[in-house]
Amino acid sequence: MADFTSGFFMPDQATNGRVxxxxxxxxxxxxxxxxxxxxxxxxxxxxNGEKAxxxxxxxxxxxxxxxxxxxxxxxxxxxxxxxxxFRANYPRVPVIVLTGFPDTDMATSMLRQGVVDYxxxxxxxxxxxxxxxxxxxxxxxxxLQ
Amino acid sequence: xxxxxxxxxxEKLAPIKVAILGAGRGGMALLDLLHQIPSIEIVGITxxxxxxxxxxxxxxxxxxxxxxxxxxxxxHGVNLIMDVTGDPAMERFIHAHKQSTTEVLSGSASRVxxxxxxxxxxxxxxxxxxxxxxxxxxxxxxxxHDINNPLQLIMGLxxxxxxxxxxxxxxxxxxxxxxxxxxxxxxxxDLTQYARKTSTRDDAMVPLNNRLDEALKIARYATxxxxxxxHKSYQDGVExxxxxxxxxxxxxxxxxxxxxxxxxxGGALTLATEKSTHGVNVRIIDTGCGIExxxxxxxxxPFFTTKEPGKGTGLGLxxxxxxxxxxxxxxxxxxxxxxxxxxxITFPLPSEGQS
Numbered sequence: 382m383a384d385f386t387s388g389f390f391m392p393d394q395a396t397n398g399r400v401x402x403x404x405x406x407x408x409x410x411x412x413x414x415x416x417x418x419x420x421x422x423x424x425x426x427x428x429n430g431e432k433a434x435x436x437x438x439x440x441x442x443x444x445x446x447x448x449x450x451x452x453x454x455x456x457x458x459x460x461x462x463x464x465x466x467f468r469a470n471y472p473r474v475p476v477i478v479l480t481g482f483p484d485t486d487m488a489t490s491m492l493r494q495g496v497v498d499y500x501x502x503x504x505x506x507x508x509x510x511x512x513x514x515x516x517x518x519x520x521x522x523x524x525l526q
Numbered sequence: 527x528x529x530x531x532x533x534x535x536x537e538k539l540a541p542i543k544v545a546i547l548g549a550g551r552g553g554m555a556l557l558d559l560l561h562q563i564p565s566i567e568i569v570g571i572t573x574x575x576x577x578x579x580x581x582x583x584x585x586x587x588x589x590x591x592x593x594x595x596x597x598x599x600x601x602h603g604v605n606l607i608m609d610v611t612g613d614p615a616m617e618r619f620i621h622a623h624k625q626s627t628t629e630v631l632s633g634s635a636s637r638v639x640x641x642x643x644x645x646x647x648x649x650x651x652x653x654x655x656x657x658x659x660x661x662x663x664x665x666x667x668x669x670x671h672d673i674n675n676p677l678q679l680i681m682g683l684x685x686x687x688x689x690x691x692x693x694x695x696x697x698x699x700x701x702x703x704x705x706x707x708x709x710x711x712x713x714x715x716d717l718t719q720y721a722r723k724t725s726t727r728d729d730a731m732v733p734l735n736n737r738l739d740e741a742l743k744i745a746r747y748a749t750x751x752x753x754x755x756x757h758k759s760y761q762d763g764v765e766x767x768x769x770x771x772x773x774x775x776x777x778x779x780x781x782x783x784x785x786x787x788x789x790x791x792g793g794a795l796t797l798a799t800e801k802s803t804h805g806v807n808v809r810i811i812d813t814g815c816g817i818e819x820x821x822x823x824x825x826x827x828p829f830f831t832t833k834e835p836g837k838g839t840g841l842g843l844x845x846x847x848x849x850x851x852x853x854x855x856x857x858x859x860x861x862x863x864x865x866x867x868x869x870x871i872t873f874p875l876p877s878e879g880q881s
Contacts, residue, residue, distance in 0.1 A: 405752075406675055408702070411680025456752035456792075481674035482667050505676035506685045512663055 396423040398447035398517050403433040403463065404479070405455045409502075413450060413479070416506040417513060429451040430458025434466055437474075446474055448516045450509075453480040453487065461491075468495050475516035479504065541567040545604045547620070548611035549573035549580025552636075555643045556610060561587055562851055570598045573611075580672060586767075586874065587854060594824045599623040610636050650848065657841040658775055661748065661782070662721055668747035672713050676706035713747075720744050720778070724771040731876060732770045734808055735760040738797045741777035753792025764799040764806050766873035768853040776846045778809045780869050783842065786833075787814025787867060794854050799876075805855075808871045816863040825859065 400422045407428070414424045425442070427433035430451075437446055440514040449467060453460035464476055464500045477498045478491050497519060498512045529770060546553050549571050557580055560566045570590040573581055584591050592598050599607060600623045607624060609616050609632035617632050624630065631639065671857045683699045683706075690696050742756065766773070784795055793813035800807050817825060817832075824830045826847040831840035854874050861867040 408679045408706075409675055412679055412686075415686050416682055454667070454750060454752070459752070481671040481678075482668065484667075502674040503681040505681065 383409065388515045393448065397421040398448060398513075398520070399423045399425065399427045399442070399444055400446050400448045400513060401427060401433060401442075402434055402450045402479075403427045403430065403455070404452040404459070405429055407454065409452070413509070416509055419506070420513070429455045430460060430463030430466070432457075433463050437467070437471060446471075447520045448513055449474055449476045450479050450513070451476055453478060453482065464494065464496060473520065475519050475523075477512055477516055479509070541566070541596045543567050543569045543603050543605045545569055545598045545601065545607050546571040546580075547573075547586065547598070547607060547609045547616060549575075549578035549591075550609035550610070552640045552643075552868075553578070554580035554583050555640070556608060556648065557583055557587065557589065558852065559643055559646070561589065561706075563790070567657050569601065569604055572598050595619070596623050599628075600625065603774070604628050606631060608636060608639070609633075610640060651724065653841065654772070654775065654845055654849070658837050659721065660839045661779070661842070662717070664749075665717070665747040668749070669713060669717070672747065673710055676710045679703075679706045716743055717747065720774065722771075724769060729767050729769055731765045732768050732773045734764045734766060734773070734799050734806065735762075736798065737770065737773045737777055738781075738808070741774055741781050742797070744774070745781040745785060749780070749785045750789075751785060754785055754788055755792075755794050757794060757796045759796065759798040761800045764808075765876065766803055766806055766853060767876055768849075768856070768873070771854070772849045776849045776871075777808075777810075779842045779846050784810050784812035784814065784867070784869075787812050787816070790815065793866070805872045805874050808873075809868060811866065811868045813866040813880050816865055816867055817859070817861040818863055819861075822859060822861060827856075 397420060400417055402410050402417075402424060403426075404410050404413070405428050410426045410428075414426065415451065417424050425436055425446070427436045433449070433451070436442055437449075443462060451460050451464055451467075455463075458466075460478065464478070467474060467476055472495070475497045476495070478488075478496050479500045479502060480487075481502045483501045483522070491499055497516050500512060544560060546556055546567055546568060548559075549557075550573070553571060553573065557571065560568055568584075568589050570592050571580060571584045572592050572595045574595075576593065581591050596619075598604070599620050602625055604621075604625070605628065607620055607628055607630045609620060609630065614633075617630075620630055620632065664881065680703050683703050687696060687699055690699065738758070738760070745751075781795070781797070788795070794811075796808075796809070796811040798809040798811070805836065826843050828844040829840035831838040847857055850871055850873075856872045858870045858872070859867065860870075
């Protein structure tokens with residue numbers, strides 16, 4: 382992980398933004414990373430809600446994390462709990478749910494909590510990138526307010 | 527058990543002593559049914575054919591087997607003779623030898639009884655199947671998760687392969703896709719095997735360690751195993767006589783319950799098998815919420831459930847107990863609230879001469 386100063390003042394490369402992907406399956410994190418890196422995003426990974434909370438609270442991420450892509454069914458702190466934490470503590474960071482379970486009740490409840498998109502796996506790369514791009518715009522608008 | 531005390535006083539009288547003549551399919555079905563009823567004592571069974579299947583079953587259940595039909599029929603202690611030989615000559619034989627106070631069920635009366643026993647067996651099988659299918663409804667979340675995750679991997683890798691030029695990466699990613707497809711197809715194979723109607727094939731020696739492993743796989747669809755550590759303590763070669771599909775069904779039920787009891791905060795699931803001089807034991811141990819003492823007596827009752835409406839049929843443990851009893855086993859439960867629950871099933875040792 383980059384140290385605080387170098388990341389904060391001088392990112393390694395110009396990116397279109399920083400995305401944290403939270404999923405308990407390493408394979409999923411790998412392909413989402415591939416998909417998002419193609420659109421020039423800087424991607425961080427966490428394997429569960431607990432690690433995600435640690436990651437967002439770590440050094441520069443507190444300021445530089447732009448979008449969160451989060452699964453629901455995970456060990457330790459699950460997606461629902463993690464998202465509640467992020468909405469409460471980092472309300473300006475848009476959250477996209479990427480889950481294996483097409484559950485309309487869950488989707489409705491998540492969208493009510495301010496989640497910007499509820500995507501059901503398998504999602505096409507283009508759709509995921511569009512969703513992240515829209516979330517990035519929201520993030521910028523939130524900064525301007 | 528608690529609820530039995532509410533029954534009419536008749537069951538508290540001395541048991542009805544029954545002799546069974548005929549150990550073919552009818553005799554064996556009668557044995558299986560009657561030996562489960564506490565108010566009935568089977569004093570003996572006989573058949574002209576020493577290889578009749580009911581005789582083996584009787585030995586297994588420690589019920590006296592005799593080749594002297596006349597002695598059995600004339601036995602003073604017998605209250606009721608059940609003749610399922612289907613032999614018209616037997617009726618005359620019985621009446622010539624029996625005590626005057628002994629009652630006889632034979633001819634068309636025993637045929638009616640046989641039909642009822644058959645019907646009861648069919649209804650029981652339907653009930654098992656219905657409860658199993660109702661349970662599979664709750665697998666939707668697990669199945670969706672386990673199918674959609676590999677699909678996401680396949681989608682992502684395939685999209686990348688469209689313009690990937692590095693040969694090594696192409697090779698590795700193609701391998702990952704093949705592996706993901708294998709994982710997905712294994713789900714369908716496991717579940718279709720589990721969901722099928724229990725075969726009526728004859729009982730066999732069922733390897734219990736293997737059944738526990740299979741049941742664990744199926745239970746993972748039924749409930750979330752997050753924050754659950756699984757320990758296995760298997761003794762080699764532990765087996766019991768029964769129907770492999772039914773054993774799987776009852777173990778899936780017990781494992782699913784155990785894991786659901788640890789939904790809040792996780793815990794440890796222990797699956798253990800051991801042989802002892804008295805029988806073979808299977809233990810399913812959780813460190814979950816436990817069962818309150820006043821509910822322990824009721825958990826095997828049909829339609830008793832502590833789950834939210836729509837979440838449980840209330841038939842799971844009832845069916846578990848019925849299936850265990852059918853295999854001539856016993857089930858015991860120990861539980862402490864907030865500490866966990868242990869279910870112990872004891873099956874009889876496979877007796878000599880059975881394959």
